[in-house]
Amino acid sequence: MTPWNSGSLRPTGRLVGWKRIAAHIVLAGATAGAVGLAGWLVFDKIVMPRVVGRGVALTKVPSVLGKTPEEAREILREAGLEPILDPELKRSEHIAKGMIALQSPNTGEEVKAGHAVRFWTSAGRVSIAVPDVKGQDSAKAARALEEAGLALDSAEHELDSSLAVGRILRTNPVAGANLVPGAKVRLIISLGKDTATMVDSSKSRGLF
Secondary structure (H helix, E strand, C coil): CCCCCHHCCCCCCCHHHHHHHHHHHHHHHHHHHHHHHHHHHHHHHHHHHHHHHCCCCCCCCCCCCCCCHHHHHHHHHCCCCCCEEEEEEECCCCCCCEEEEEEEEEEECCEEEEEEEEEEEEEEEEEEECCCCCCEEEHHHHHHHHCCCCCCCCCEEECCCCCCCCCEEEEEEECCCCCCCEEEEEEECCCCCCCCHHHCCCCCCCCC
């Protein structure tokens, strides 16, 4: 009987060589797969859109800003596009209420024929009514104006027997006038009766 030799179970040089070849084959396959994926992405994302795009009719989006909704629909349909009026109103300082203030896509963008163009009408310039602060003290009146979104202008003082000293006689512009946000409002403050000579003229231009 031939004695057992542990060295007889060691891999031969030929077996090691085949494993090395198999590893190279797997690596080559993975590399080829990565290259193929990259090539497919380039073809799908760059080449195909250009090829397909050549056969698609494109049109530039016309401007409908400042137009009525009816005019906007007509202009867009003549351009081969689908008009969609959004019910939401948009604030605009320059475009009159009811006219088109915003559109999407924007003017000049190229889209496919039949593409939908959404547009919004103007809510007009947002205005703030001057609050009625007559009879209030100057500090309270000033807070009311600022909370309404208006700015405080320099104050004036007048002799008046109907209201106590420091009470507001009126505003300029008058209460109820519609102003743009941040507009200045002047408070006219009472000096009371027969107190005009007691107030230094230099102070009559201050707020309080």
